[in-house]
Amino acid sequence: MRLINRKPSRPLAVFLAALPFVIVLIAYAAGSEIRLAANPADKLLPALSTIQDTAVRLFTEGDRRSGDILLWKDTWASLSRLLGGLAIAATLSLLIGMVVGLLPLFRSTLSGFVAVLSMVPPLALLPILFIVFGLGETSKVVLIVIGITPFMTRDLAQRVLDIPHEQIVKAQTLGASSLVIALRVALPQVLPRLIANVRLSLGSAWLFLIAAEAVAADVGLGYRIFLVRRYLAMDVILTYVVWITILAFVLDWALKQLTRKAFPWMEAGL
């Protein structure tokens, strides 16, 4: 039997899916074991048990000075920045994308501008943002917005243009105005794409968030990681990295479920 026709059975598939995770864990455990055997005070690869203890402490015990549990405070601060930025970027890109995709007058005006804008490296703008918006929340949210909006806008505009011309003509012969075509023909068909775009830009959004927090913040997941770096607190950093990964994964999964629930017509043909 050819290799391309070999499909794993269900249990084998689960095992294969778990395999890379297990391998990484074992490799880490072995590495840290070797280093700790040579030097019990080694900070670079803390034992899994140390990380677990640290994680439990971070999630449950309050800060000695303020009594707040810092991890939850950081999570709350970072998530509200991230979700705020994503929400603003999604709204902006949907509005501009629809206008550019549907109205040739605006397409002539905006498409070149957006194309140039999307080439500006957002992190290079960070100093400007700090100068203009100060070191508070605004500059971090704006960085996320600037970072992901142009790409989402261009993609959505293209999706609107990809709607078959036949459908647009058909809607017109049914008496639809430009507004009705936007609301009832274009919008419902690009909304799934908008959610897909948000999913795709989650990675960049986290990148911009952590970069902004690393440079200037007093609370946040990225801030904490860069703060404890000074003490070589690998156990804390690793806990935070795993936690951020879990948060990102859950967000992505939730958006995927939303697409399946909200747009049943997407799967009608399958």
Next chain:
Amino acid sequence: MSFVEVRDIWQAYDGRSIIERVNLDVAEGEFVSIVGASGCGKSTFLRLLLADERPVRGKITVDGGEVAVEPVRERGVVFQRYSVFPHLTVRENLIAGEGFSTRFGWLGGAARKAAAERADEMLSRIGLNHVAGQYPASLSGGMQQRLAIGQALTARPRVLLLDEPFGALDPGTRVQMHEFLSELRAETKMTVFMVSHDLEEAFKLGDRVLVFDKPRWDPQDPGLYGATVTYDFDARDGGMPFQSILDRYPSLADTPKAEPIPA
């Protein structure tokens, strides 16, 4: 006074003539089939009728009205594909036929209920009431085209334009669709233009069959001349002319016989 008047239409893209000097008079209720080789401008002519594009020269009017500058409700259309909205269920697609002409495209309350009832009537007429709640993607090609025709009809157009509506269907389904279309036409008495690749289909359904072709051809510059209507067949009565001439001119029947010449 004809219903659809086409006067001296000329259309060119980038200086290449597609169709030229097309003149046509179509009476209300006529079924006009349009045939011709690929790229001869049949579909361009249909888009001009639809007012999806404007001719370089000439004008098209329906019932003596204004020249349309964009697609309007008066002229319904069914394309070969993509004619229905994939994000709406079968019933919603039919309700859209009425709802899209409102300000925000939505019908509410009593109006929606009435539209839903009319949609259900149309569904039973086009034989799709068993799939009313499904999305178009789960329907077969023939069912999708029936839905597209039904949707076009809910807007009550005065002229129905069909762009190879059965081109993507298998032969069996195609015959069923012919019967379906003939029935609908007998009920509604609409003026229909149908572009087709299938000569048999064109003669079977049409009252008239127009053939588009290039009467002039410049071998050095093939784009110089466009296509025009080169044949205009009367396709009624199996394509044999004058079969019903006595119905139309009954006086011909009682022409007195010539007097015998007296001996």
